[in-house]
Each structure stands twice: as structure tokens, then as C-alpha cells.
Amino acid sequence: MDLSYSPEEQAFRAEVQEFMANELPKELSEKVRLGDEALTKEDQERWHAILNEKGWLAQNWPKEFGGAAWNAVQRHIFEEEAAKANAPRIVPFGLSMLAPVLMKFGSKEQQDHYLPRILDGTDWWCQGYSEPGAGSDLASLKTKAVREGDHYIVNGQKTWTTLGQHADWIFCLVRTDPDAKQQEGISFLLIDMNTPGVEVRPIILLDGTHEVNEVWFTDVKVPVENLVGEENKGWTYAKYLLTHERTNIAGVGFSQAGLESVKRIAKAEKANGKPLIQNPHFAARIAQVEIDLRALATSNLRIVSKASAGEAPGIEASMLKVKGTVIRQEINDLARRAVGPYAMPFPSESVEGDNMAIGPDYAGPLAAQYFNYRKLSIFGGSNEVQKNIIAKTMMGGGR
Amino acid sequence: MNFDLTEERQMLQDTLRRYLREKYDTATRNKILDSDEGMSAEIWAELAELGVIGALFTEDQGGFGGGGFDIAVVFEELGRAGVVEPFLDTAILGGRLLGAVGGQDDLVEEVIGGAAHLALAHGEPGARYDLTRVESTAVADGDDVVLNGRKAVVVNAEAAGHLIVSARESGAVDETDGISLFLVPTDTAGLTMRGYPMLAGGRAAEVTLDDVRVPSSARLGGVGAGWQPLHDTLALAHIALAAEVLGAMVSATALTNEYLGTRKQFGRPIGTFQALQHRMADMLIELEQARSAVINAAGYLETDSRDLNIAGARNLISRVGRLVAEESIQLHGGIAMTQEYELAHIAKRIVMTDHRFGDADYHLERFIELSAA
Ligand SMILES: Cc1cc2nc3c(=O)[nH]c(=O)nc-3n(C[C@H](O)[C@H](O)[C@H](O)COP(=O)(O)OP(=O)(O)OC[C@H]3O[C@@H](n4cnc5c(N)ncnc54)[C@H](O)[C@@H]3O)c2cc1C
Numbered sequence: 001m002d003l004s005y006s007p008e009e010q011a012f013r014a015e016v017q018e019f020m021a022n023e024l025p026k027e028l029s030e031k032v033r034l035g036d037e038a039l040t041k042e043d044q045e046r047w048h049a050i051l052n053e054k055g056w057l058a059q060n061w062p063k064e065f066g067g068a069a070w071n072a073v074q075r076h077i078f079e080e081e082a083a084k085a086n087a088p089r090i091v092p093f094g095l096s097m098l099a100p101v102l103m104k105f106g107s108k109e110q111q112d113h114y115l116p117r118i119l120d121g122t123d124w125w126c127q128g129y130s131e132p133g134a135g136s137d138l139a140s141l142k143t144k145a146v147r148e149g150d151h152y153i154v155n156g157q158k159t160w161t162t163l164g165q166h167a168d169w170i171f172c173l174v175r176t177d178p179d180a181k182q183q184e185g186i187s188f189l190l191i192d193m194n195t196p197g198v199e200v201r202p203i204i205l206l207d208g209t210h211e212v213n214e215v216w217f218t219d220v221k222v223p224v225e226n227l228v229g230e231e232n233k234g235w236t237y238a239k240y241l242l243t244h245e246r247t248n249i250a251g252v253g254f255s256q257a258g259l260e261s262v263k264r265i266a267k268a269e270k271a272n273g274k275p276l277i278q279n280p281h282f283a284a285r286i287a288q289v290e291i292d293l294r295a296l297a298t299s300n301l302r303i304v305s306k307a308s309a310g311e312a313p314g315i316e317a318s319m320l321k322v323k324g325t326v327i328r329q330e331i332n333d334l335a336r337r338a339v340g341p342y343a344m345p346f347p348s349e350s351v352e353g354d355n356m357a358i359g360p361d362y363a364g365p366l367a368a369q370y371f372n373y374r375k376l377s378i379f380g381g382s383n384e385v386q387k388n389i390i391a392k393t394m395m396g397g398g399r
Numbered sequence: 400m401n402f403d404l405t406e407e408r409q410m411l412q413d414t415l416r417r418y419l420r421e422k423y424d425t426a427t428r429n430k431i432l433d434s435d436e437g438m439s440a441e442i443w444a445e446l447a448e449l450g451v452i453g454a455l456f457t458e459d460q461g462g463f464g465g466g467g468f469d470i471a472v473v474f475e476e477l478g479r480a481g482v483v484e485p486f487l488d489t490a491i492l493g494g495r496l497l498g499a500v501g502g503q504d505d506l507v508e509e510v511i512g513g514a515a516h517l518a519l520a521h522g523e524p525g526a527r528y529d530l531t532r533v534e535s536t537a538v539a540d541g542d543d544v545v546l547n548g549r550k551a552v553v554v555n556a557e558a559a560g561h562l563i564v565s566a567r568e569s570g571a572v573d574e575t576d577g578i579s580l581f582l583v584p585t586d587t588a589g590l591t592m593r594g595y596p597m598l599a600g601g602r603a604a605e606v607t608l609d610d611v612r613v614p615s616s617a618r619l620g621g622v623g624a625g626w627q628p629l630h631d632t633l634a635l636a637h638i639a640l641a642a643e644v645l646g647a648m649v650s651a652t653a654l655t656n657e658y659l660g661t662r663k664q665f666g667r668p669i670g671t672f673q674a675l676q677h678r679m680a681d682m683l684i685e686l687e688q689a690r691s692a693v694i695n696a697a698g699y700l701e702t703d704s705r706d707l708n709i710a711g712a713r714n715l716i717s718r719v720g721r722l723v724a725e726e727s728i729q730l731h732g733g734i735a736m737t738q739e740y741e742l743a744h745i746a747k748r749i750v751m752t753d754h755r756f757g758d759a760d761y762h763l764e765r766f767i768e769l770s771a772a
Contacts, residue, residue, distance in 0.1 A: 137665045160733050206737065273532070273573060279760070341527070341552040346596040346598045367750075374729070384675070
């Protein structure tokens with residue numbers, strides 16, 4: 001047992017810190033500090049381009065595809081430092097969800113065509129899995145693709161498509177064999193969002209933000225070369241993708257940055273004339289979550305170093321997802337509490353409007369974020385579904 | 400002991416529930432939320448007509464209720480329907496405060512009739528939930544009084560014809576003595592507002608008082624004696640807020656229960672998963688606790704243990720409210736995250752009530768103080 005970082009890892013951390021100090025544009029970190037829903041598509045693309053320039057965008061890609069090939073500890077260090085510096089988060093859909101699937105199951109042509117375009121920002125991808133009737137039970141999805149000559153004709157509806165309003169492409173799970181057992185009739189299809197018959201309709205979330213969409217398909221013609229891997233094998237690829245989606249799921253860096261921000265706010269806010277951070281009840285709440293977070297950070301490192309050693313994370317990934325989201329949500333709860341009555345104003349007005357904050361500038365987005373982050377325990381496999389996985393593995397003697 | 404509502408209160412509850420069921424559906428409310436005013440004048444007038452505001456005032460004040468349970472009944476119904484109209488601000492914090500100091504019968508009558516709006520301009524930027532922390536000043540100048548200071552998150556300020564402004568005439572910044580209350584027409588020179596909508600509906604404003612000159616007759620009650628009536632009125636407001644959250648929680652759990660029965664995943668209603676059934680059961684257990692806490696708060700209103708029961712109720716309601724709001728969303732899944740869906744608004748009403756006159760920690764501290772005394 002040795003909890004210290006190696007000299008190489010420390011040097012890497014210093015390099016990341018320096019990069020953040022020099023390359024992260026102030027306009028972007030300021031927007032992130034005041035709630036990242038203010039980031040535009042252009043902001044996100046700008047940050048991607050800066051990272052790509054440095055070779056740090058595709059962190060988990062192997063070198064042969066132009067990636068940084070970082071190990072899990074390096075990724076963890078980057079995640080911590082990026083969150084600390086209020087860097088925009090890397091949009092994961094192309095980079096860490098689709099790319100690993102293409103690298104493992106895609107054709108050479110697909111790899112050569114799509115991967116560079118993900119890196120240089122030509123294509124913005126979104127994830128088309130969920131449907132109104134297929135959430136946790138994803139395999140019950142109904143969007144169908146029927147082969148007609150050189151094309152599939154796609155009909156159906158996806159929903160909850162994050163940032164689909166920005167997307168050029170969507171990777172979809174579609175039903176290609178309606179007669180097979182649920183999991184066996186699904187294919188993995190790449191669809192150009194500009195194809196006639198694709199329609200994106202916004203869904204406004206409870207905090208007033210537009211981050212998700214419905215995507216409708218009406219007789220959409222998709223060339224057969226856009227099929228990834230084999231027809232009716234999509235479920236296998238999707239499951240592979242889901243393990244990738246979960247590797248960063250503990251969100252330790254986000255929580256650490258969030259906790260620091262709560263502490264800063266609690267120093268600035270006053271209760272009974274004294275800094276809120278000296279209030280025993282509030283201080284206890286902060287301490288409680290910090291204790292949990294310190295343990296989670298070590299759990300995360302334990303698990304990621306195993307992953308670095310090549311062992312696939314099993315139910316530990318589910319455990320990190322559950323604990324990580326609960327902690328992040330708790331921190332967001334503390335943040336809204338910290339600002340007292342100034343949690344009440346509606347942020348879009350206080351930030352945009354006349355551009356002057358209502359109350360302290362940090363207060364604006366906090367209550368909205370608290371509500372928005374309820375999503376963390378719902379998506380990426382709900383926390384109930386994660387617990388089912390853990391329980392099933394335990395009961396089935398799978399460990 | 401008798402836990403039934405009186406006949407009058409039962410009628411009030413039935414009338415109000417029927418009206419809101421028919422007139423205040425999700426679509427109507429969402430339209431109100433989108434409007435510039437943040438409330439519906441028509442609904443306000445109709446509810447006043449139905450006697451809903453009058454029920455919040457005592458007979459002495461020109462109403463026909465005004466007791467703890469009258470307030471609880473009305474606000475539970477408002478909470479159930481997620482009503483955003485400013486009953487708390489105009490009727491309780493405004494009207495009942497005027498009633499407590501006396502001498503403003505005409506304005507109270509207008510409030511009861513639905514013709515006047517009021518707002519309490521008490522909280523200040525650095526004061527958080529501390530009621531005694533008043534930095535705004537009132538200085539006598541001949542027959543006038545000159546007010547200066549800033550008031551934070553003054554709910555309903557823009558709609559109000561008058562603000563009730565607290566300002567210090569003497570004493571240190573956190574003393575109870577020395578705070579006076581003034582009735583200030585919102586068009587008085589030197590009074591400016593920056594208005595904005597709030598996350599859970601309704602509007603508020605930052606109010607600046609810059610040499611606002613009012614006649615000394617605008618002072619409500621005695622010089623420097625504003626704290627006690629304010630404190631007594633806040634007791635009513637706490638009952639109202641606790642009852643409103645109770646009503647909202649009734650709706651949240653009902654929506655969740657219904658959804659668990661209809662939403663199917665893995666070929667069966669998700670309500671058949673025992674993991675979710677237990678979570679639902681936990682919510683219902685806590686909901687009964689919340690109902691009793693509201694009854695304690697309303698029932699002990701006229702006794703020595705008023706403040707203790709109120710602090711306890713608001714602490715409990717805040718804890719249960721968070722549980723119910725978060726669990727209701729979680730058990731629904733993504734659908735509850737959408738602005739359009741009824742639960743989203745209800746959950747926001749529940750949680751954001753924390754930020755009005757004290758969250759769970761604030762009321763815990765009050766409870767500790769009072770219970771040790
Ligand atoms: C903000 C947001 C962004 C999203 N982005 C995307 C995206 O980009 N692309 C995409 O494809 N999808 C996306 N999703 C969809 C997300 O993956 C689904 O919401 C999630 O899978 C849950 O499905 P559901 O919402 O239909 O809830 P349901 O599956 O209907 O679940 C409702 C409740 O039942 C519980 N439940 C379900 N099954 C069981 C069980 N067997 N045992 C116990 N409890 C159970 C759930 O945990 C939940 O509490 C997003 C969702 C949100 C909210």
C-alpha cells in the first residue's frame with residue numbers, strides 16, 4: 001500500500017496545472033464557474049480544439065488512432081485538475097462512447113472516416129439509445145430499421161438525446177429483427193442528422209434548460225455502410241459502450257471542485273453575522289460529505305488502478321456510479337442551502353437579463369443546478385439498476 | 400381530542416379543491432409561469448370571491464377565520480395544486496401584519512376583497528434568515544421619516560401597491576428592539592426595484608431605498624416596536640408554508656404512486672419492483688409525520704409552545720420535503736425532469752420553500768434554543 005503519486009505522476013499533474021493556467025480561456029472557466037449550462041456549442045468546440053492541439057482530447061484512445069493513451073491514473077489526475085480549473089467537461093458522445101465501439105467493432109473504412117472527424121471537431125455526435133418506452137429496459141426498444149437494397153429505412157423515436165440540437169450525427173440502437181429475442185434483434189446504426197425525415201424537438205428540463213431532445217425518424221434512408229459490425233449484434237456493442245460510459249462515472253473531480261466551491265461560498269455567506277462555515281450545523285454537513293468524498297476518491301483510485309492493470313471493472317463500476325452520484329447531489333444540495341434566500345431567483349434571468357447578478361454572483365445557478373443534477377442518479381443506468389447489478393452479482397455468487 | 404375539520408373548514412377545503420382541480424391544471428399554471436406577471440389576476444379575483452383570502456383573517460380583522468387550521472387548510476390546498484399566486488405575501492405577510500399592528504382596516508378590507516396586493520420588505524442582502532438583522536435605517540425629519548437601505552428577494556414587490564418596510568430607528572444591527580415597520584406606497588420617490596422571476600414560480604425584486612421620504616403616520620405600530628408583530632406574523636407564515644409543502648407532498652406522492660402503477664419496464668409495472676415499493680412506503684410514512692407536524696404547528700398556535708412547535712414542524716417538513724421531492728423524481732425516472740410534467744413544478748415548490756424564512760438547519764437551531772429554555 002502506498003497512497004503517494006509517483007514522481008512521473010506528480011510531474012504530469014504539474015503539467016496539467018500549467019496547461020490549465022495558460023490555455024484555458026477565462027471566458028470559458030468563468031461560464032463554468034457560474035453554471036455550465038451557459039456554455040454554447042462554440043464554447044465546447046473551442047475547448048475541444050485547444051485540447052486536441054495539445055493531443056489531450058482523446059485521452060483514452062490508443063496512440064495509433066491519435067489518442068493520448070493515458071492510463072487510468074493520468075485520466076484521474078486530469079479530471080481533478082480540469083474540474084479545479086473550471087474547465088468545460090469534454091463532451092463524451094463521440095470521444096468516449098462511440099469511438100471505442102468503432103475501434104473494436106467498426107470497419108477500417110469507418111475508423112478512417114469517423115475517428116479523425118471526431119478529433120478535429122467536424123462531427124458532433126449524440127447518443128440515440130433511449131425511447132419513450134425503453135428506458136431502463138433498453139432492450140425493449142422499438143425504432144425499426146428495415147433493409148431495402150443498399151439502405152435501411154428507419155422509423156421510430158428516440159428521446160432524452162443530450163445535446164442532439166447540436167449534433168451532426170447520431171449513433172442509434174435500432175431493431176432489425178422483430179422476430180428474434182429482444183436482445184438479439186438490435187443493430188448499431190450511424191445516422192446523419194441532416195437526412196430527410198430526421199426531426200429534433202426540444203425537451204425543456206425542470207431548470208429551464210434545453211439540453212435534451214426527442215429525435216423522430218420518418219422513413220429515414222440510411223446507407224448500409226453505416227451499420228457498425230454485424231446486423232443484430234448491436235446489443236453486444238452497446239453493452240461494451242456502457243462499460244466505457246461508466247469508467248469516469250464516480251465524478252470525483254467534479255465533486256472535489258464542487259465541494260471547494262461550497263466552502264468558498266460558506267466563507268463568504270454570513271449566518272448571524274458570522275461566516276456560514278463556522279455554523280456548526282452547516283459545518284457538519286460539509287464535513288460529512290467531505291469524509292465520504294475522501295473515501296470515494298480512494299475507492300476510485302483503487303478501482304481505476306485495477307483497470308490500468310487491465311482488469312475490467314465489474315460491479316465496482318456500479319458502486320462508484322451510485323456513491324459518486326449521491327455525493328455529487330449532496331454537494332449541490334449544500335450549495336443551494338448555502339446561499340439562503342438568494343437561491344430563489346431564476347438564474348436565466350439573473351445571468352442573462354441585464355447581466356447583473358441578483359445577490360452574490362455565485363448564487364444564480366445553484367438551485368437550478370440542484371434540480372438539474374437529479375439526472376445523475378437517473379441516467380447512465382439508474383442507481384436502482386446499478387443496485388440490481390450489484391445484488392444479482394452478489395447473490396449469484398459472481399464474485 | 401378530535402381530529403376532524405369543523406364543518407366550515409371542510410366546506411372551505413372542498414370548495415377550494417374543486418375550484419383548483421377545475422381551473423388550475425398543469426397547462427394553465429405553466430402559462431402563468433411563462434407570463435410577465437407571474438400570476439393570474441383572474442384566478443386571484445375568483446379565489447378572493449370564493450372567500451379564500453377572507454378565510455385567512457379573523458372576524459375582528461374583517462375575515463371569517465384566521466386561525467391556525469384555517470391557514471393550514473387553505474395552504475394545503477394551494478400546495479396540492481402548486482398555486483404560484485402570492486397568497487402568503489399579500490394575505491399573511493402583508494395583510495395579517497397590518498392586522499397585527501392595527502389601524503389599517505381599509506387596506507385590509509381591500510386585501511380580503513382581492514383588490515390590493517402587498518409585500519413584506521424585510522430581509523436584507525446579508526441577513527440570510529435572521530429576522531433581527533436590519534441594517535436599513537429610518538431617520539425622523541420633522542413630520543417625515545427618511546428610509547435608506549436595501550431589501551433582498553422581496554416576493555411580490557412589483558405587484559404590490561404598498562410595501563411593508565422594516566427599518567432600524569435605534570439599537571445595534573442585530574437587536575430586536577429598534578426595528579420599526581413602515582407602510583410605503585411602491586410609487587414613492589427613491590424606492591426602486593429590480594424584478595425577476597423565481598425558480599419555483601412567482602416574482603420577487605431587489606428593493607433599494609434611497610432617501611425614501613414618508614410621513615411619520617406611515618409607521619405601523621410603535622417606534623422601534625416592529626419586531627414583535629413581525630415575529631407573530633411569521634408564526635402564521637410558517638404554518639402556511641409548512642401546510643403548503645404538505646399539500647405539495649400529497650400531490651407528489653399521489654403522482655408517483657400512480658406512475659408506478661402505469662409505467663411498464665421489463666414487461667411489468669415498475670411498481671411491482673419491491674425496491675421501489677419500499678421507497679414509496681417510506682415516503683408515505685414520512686408524509687403522515689409531516690401531516691402531524693403541521694397539526695402541531697397549527698394546534699399550538701395560541702399557546703406558549705407555539706414557537707417550539709413551529710420550529711419543529713418546519714424542520715421536519717424540510718427534511719421530509721427533500722426526501723419526497725427527490726424520491727418522487729427518482730422513482731419516475733427521466734419524465735420527472737421535464738418542465739412540462741406536473742411533478743417538476745411540485746418538487747420545486749417543495750424544495751424552494753426551504754429558502755423562505757429558514758431551512759432545516761435554521762429551524763433546528765431555533766428548536767434547540769427553545770427546547771433548552
Ligand atoms: C438529463 C438526461 C439526459 C439523458 N441523455 C441521454 C442520451 O443522451 N441518450 C440516451 O439514449 N438516453 C439519455 N437519457 C435517458 C436515460 O438513460 C434514461 O432516463 C434512463 O435509462 C432511465 O429510463 P427512464 O427515464 O425511462 O426511467 P424508467 O426506466 O421508466 O425508470 C423509472 C424508475 O424505475 C426504476 N426501475 C426501472 N427498472 C427497475 C428495476 N428492474 N428494478 C428496480 N427499479 C427499476 C428506475 O430506476 C427509475 O427509478 C438521459 C436522461 C436524462 C434524464
